[in-house]
């Protein structure tokens with residue numbers, strides 16, 4: 281059984297309260313969630329991780345150290361060190377107690393698209409960043425998803441297979457066993473138009489099968505999370521799908537209460553049935 285992960289990507293948003301207060305509020309709500317779940321036999325243990333802007337990593341380390349919450353950065357350099365203005369290396373990130381790094385988020389791919397790099401080249405850069413993360417003992421959360429045009433022209437699997445094949449060529453299929461893949465359809469991000477649970481399941485299942493062609497064990501242990509307009513009301517139905525191992529949450533991770541309700545949804549994935557509606561006990 282794979283342990284679900286719920287990850288909160290703050291992006292470059294300013295929380296309503298200070299970053300430190302939001303971190304403290306999420307930690308407090310997570311403690312409440314744990315105490316409620318400790319009396320529930322069917323609750324599934326989950327991992328929770330937060331991705332504030334890098335300038336708040338010190339706060340994350342101070343507030344979250346010693347707790348069960350983990351944290352990470354929204355990007356990592358493809359290089360070890362050197363004259364790369366504005367970049368942050370994997371070893372520097374590790375120095376802030378980070379456990380994870382996000383790699384290949386579509387909002388970063390957009391920046392490169394302005395430079396007219398094609399997606400194949402971007403996937404190669406993603407693979408170099410992936411290697412940096414692994415070499416520095418960070419768990420990468422590698423994002424991939426199709427644009428609306430790709431979706432409408434039936435290219436979803438092509439887009440996803442291209443990245444998976446590059447990752448496998450880079451580090452071999454066994455290295456994928458310990459990474460997290462995030463399926464984030466670009467059309468669902470920040471749009472309020474989440475993928476249906478069935479669509480998410482079909483894409484996640486395709487990803488697992490693609491990896492299984494190379495290594496069955498990795499395909500069974502790799503965690504594949506879904507991102508794109510996940511909110512408290514739809515989280516559990518998405519997380520109930522067999523191949524969905526949690527979520528990457530944007531906007532809703534800036535509200536401690538909603539974020540923890542989403543986490544609650546992930547703890548219910550043992551017991552929920554299709555059509556299940558998340559009703560947290562508070």
Ligand SMILES: O=C(CO)COP(=O)(O)O
Nearest residue numbers: 289469470508509530531
């Ligand atoms: O991009 C996302 C997480 O990385 C998803 O963002 P939203 O949850 O705001 O749609």
